[in-house]
Amino acid sequence: MSFIKKIDSLYEKLHDKLPAVGKTASFLTGTSVLTANSAMVGLPIWTLGAAKVLTGAKAADDALIAITKYWINSNNAVIDHALPHKDWRINLPEDLSEDKQYLLVSNHQSWVDTSIVQYISQDTLPLTRFFTKFNLIYIPVIGQAFYFLDFPMMKRFSAKAMAKNPELKKQNLLEAKRACRQLKNKPFALLNYLEGTRFTPEKHDQQKSPYQHLLKPRAGGLSLAINALGNELDSILDVTIVYPDGAPDYDDLWKGNIRRLGVDVTRLKIPDELFAAIMDGGYDRDETTKKMMFDWLEDIWQQKDARMTKMLSEFE
Numbered sequence: 001m002s003f004i005k006k007i008d009s010l011y012e013k014l015h016d017k018l019p020a021v022g023k024t025a026s027f028l029t030g031t032s033v034l035t036a037n038s039a040m041v042g043l044p045i046w047t048l049g050a051a052k053v054l055t056g057a058k059a060a061d062d063a064l065i066a067i068t069k070y071w072i073n074s075n076n077a078v079i080d081h082a083l084p085h086k087d088w089r090i091n092l093p094e095d096l097s098e099d100k101q102y103l104l105v106s107n108h109q110s111w112v113d114t115s116i117v118q119y120i121s122q123d124t125l126p127l128t129r130f131f132t133k134f135n136l137i138y139i140p141v142i143g144q145a146f147y148f149l150d151f152p153m154m155k156r157f158s159a160k161a162m163a164k165n166p167e168l169k170k171q172n173l174l175e176a177k178r179a180c181r182q183l184k185n186k187p188f189a190l191l192n193y194l195e196g197t198r199f200t201p202e203k204h205d206q207q208k209s210p211y212q213h214l215l216k217p218r219a220g221g222l223s224l225a226i227n228a229l230g231n232e233l234d235s236i237l238d239v240t241i242v243y244p245d246g247a248p249d250y251d252d253l254w255k256g257n258i259r260r261l262g263v264d265v266t267r268l269k270i271p272d273e274l275f276a277a278i279m280d281g282g283y284d285r286d287e288t289t290k291k292m293m294f295d296w297l298e299d300i301w302q303q304k305d306a307r308m309t310k311m312l313s314e315f316e
Helices: 003-018 019-055 060-082 112-121 136-137 144-150 159-165 165-182 200-209 221-230 250-253 272-279 287-313
Strands: 086-092 101-106 128-130 188-193 235-242 262-269
Touching: 003 060, 019 060, 019 144, 019 250, 060 112, 060 144, 101 112, 101 221, 101 250, 112 188, 112 235, 112 250, 112 262, 128 159, 136 144, 165 221, 188 221, 221 272, 235 287, 262 287, 272 287
Parallel strands: 086 262, 101 188, 101 235, 128 188
Antiparallel strands: 235 262
């Protein structure tokens, strides 16, 4: 028996015979790998990030991406070997490539979602970036990595503050467009959670959402990304994630509590008329373009809602 198989067997036996000990062992393994990797890559990320910002060197950017992929792949190795008895059903198009350019849209139920997207992307999609909050930049290593790797980082302002000072909204849009433009001429997968927040029954009821499993989609971020990157895109991919045993907390992932998971990825076709209108900047100034966008997303969301019902039923 190989060393890796022995490791797999050890975690399986612990989870089977001593579940509490098994969960603790998996959790300590996961958090130790995360902590050690973050500490190890911190200085290289700072050094290469500074070199990239100061010189614009492609070599520095390539090295940053390679280090980040190493960090993600190490986390994925923990998922593969320290979290046993997973019934994870993952369906991906066969012709995805790490050398292409994609927009990803996904439903959002848990902090685990992003780790799942990174897991399914290994050796399949380019490095996944996503819209994130600007104040995360103050988190050591990870926050600065977001900036150096051209994650669109948005400042959140209240509606009252933006009404009083419209320049605040413009600053957000300019930053997002800057980050999107930085992705041109390189492989990327840019993830957008269209619901804008994690699904909860309370939010679902407050919105009076017409969907069973989803909140209402928002169109602004996706429209901005299409406008900035549309001519570069190979595909828009729709990622659907279901947790048959309920939305997990982040520590549930590393304890091995997510035994059942479904992920389905499909391609989306944006209507030519809508694409042309967004590329012309119509979403920000034309109500007809906004309506076309929301009608398109409503159809996608109805299909996704039905897909989630089907995926969940297949686990029963």
